[in-house]
Amino acid sequence: MAHAVAVPQTSLLGTLMVWAASEAVAKFARIGATMVAARVLVPEQLGVIALVLAFGEILKALAENGVGQRIIAASDADLEATCNTAARIFRVWCSALFVVGCGIAAALDHFAEMRETALLLIVFSTQFLIMPLGLVSCFRAMRNGQSKAVAAIAGGQIVFSALMACVLLLIWPVAAAMILPRALTAPIWALSMRRLHPWRSDPAAGTMPLRPFVNFGSAVLGVEGIKALRMQADKLIIGGILGMEALGIWFFAFNAGLGLATSFCNAFAIALFPHLCATEAGGSRRAALTDALRLGLTILVPLVVLQAFLAPIYVPFIFGEAWAGISQMVGVLCLAAAPAVVWTAISQWLRSEDRAGVEFIASTAITAVIIAAVAIAAPFGLNATMFAYLGAATIAQITAATFILRRNAREVTA
Numbered sequence: 001m002a003h004a005v006a007v008p009q010t011s012l013l014g015t016l017m018v019w020a021a022s023e024a025v026a027k028f029a030r031i032g033a034t035m036v037a038a039r040v041l042v043p044e045q046l047g048v049i050a051l052v053l054a055f056g057e058i059l060k061a062l063a064e065n066g067v068g069q070r071i072i073a074a075s076d077a078d079l080e081a082t083c084n085t086a087a088r089i090f091r092v093w094c095s096a097l098f099v100v101g102c103g104i105a106a107a108l109d110h111f112a113e114m115r116e117t118a119l120l121l122i123v124f125s126t127q128f129l130i131m132p133l134g135l136v137s138c139f140r141a142m143r144n145g146q147s148k149a150v151a152a153i154a155g156g157q158i159v160f161s162a163l164m165a166c167v168l169l170l171i172w173p174v175a176a177a178m179i180l181p182r183a184l185t186a187p188i189w190a191l192s193m194r195r196l197h198p199w200r201s202d203p204a205a206g207t208m209p210l211r212p213f214v215n216f217g218s219a220v221l222g223v224e225g226i227k228a229l230r231m232q233a234d235k236l237i238i239g240g241i242l243g244m245e246a247l248g249i250w251f252f253a254f255n256a257g258l259g260l261a262t263s264f265c266n267a268f269a270i271a272l273f274p275h276l277c278a279t280e281a282g283g284s285r286r287a288a289l290t291d292a293l294r295l296g297l298t299i300l301v302p303l304v305v306l307q308a309f310l311a312p313i314y315v316p317f318i319f320g321e322a323w324a325g326i327s328q329m330v331g332v333l334c335l336a337a338a339p340a341v342v343w344t345a346i347s348q349w350l351r352s353e354d355r356a357g358v359e360f361i362a363s364t365a366i367t368a369v370i371i372a373a374v375a376i377a378a379p380f381g382l383n384a385t386m387f388a389y390l391g392a393a394t395i396a397q398i399t400a401a402t403f404i405l406r407r408n409a410r411e412v413t414a
Helices: 012-040 043-061 067-073 079-112 115-125 132-143 147-171 176-184 186-196 210-242 244-277 283-319 321-335 337-352 356-380 382-413
Strands: none
Touching (some): 012 147, 012 176, 012 244, 012 283, 067 210, 067 244, 079 115, 079 132, 079 210, 132 186, 147 186, 147 244, 210 244, 210 382, 283 321, 283 382, 321 337, 337 382, 356 382
């Protein structure tokens, strides 16, 4: 994958702006649902939602197994065979994730007597049975330069889901109102992807060997799993140490602050990988990385800092005066997205260079540092935890990025 592939070369800034807009609209829609939830639910109910989404998002991250990126990076001659193999992997893997989700739900019910949480996790996991219907079409569309349409579909699904959640919360103020729409709107995404880029398996094209998928996918899978753990483990730790009410408060602050800022990083990652794959390996790709870092530091990081400073204004205005007391927590957590912009660029560059194994090792170290910091700080309360999270995330991600760039520079000059 280190070679350039036949991916249509598009403007990184243009694609980034579309994905950033899609992510921002989707995140604002979910913040709208969170705003309604904050007004009609109690912190304990928010804690149930947080726990379901923590487990659910970890499982969803494991669906990012690198298979889609093999489709984007495949040569024209191997494309159909690659898609045939990818479709089979998607079906088997997503079915396995559904089973794992049900297993976690059974454990929550049996060992922790959390039946409501268990049932909602099963509902959340039904998405995995729908996803394979649209995944091949999704990645073929991105390969074909239709990233903007893919972004619109993804954003549209989330907006519709959030609107449905708002309506349900107003007429049925329970935790299930925040989870059900995610499952109910999954078929809309799948059907839209199939309509955007229709595809049928061509048996005559054959299949590709599984080993390249396994070698690349295992590293990507590890990275995505570690990244999800980094984003969700804090909630599991806080819920276990401080209880469901504290977890509900942390969940709200996290979503109102870092959740929105992280959407910029997600857009950056989605736009950057195809852009790097379309660039010749070596010096040209390293130059493209430098340009991407410059873009992130001049556009995305200032947006993150601006959001953090505006937290004392928008939190009470949007969510109500009852939540004004956690404005500082929202702002501090938001700042944690700034170093994530840098690490996002480095991680996508490593994948384009077929060095996902290096990314996995670095991501594991970053996650370990953040989890350790949260676990140490959590017994001292949420204020201590938010500063520990910010400090650990900044030091770990910037250190990893700097080390990798310096090591690559030495390899080039050697």
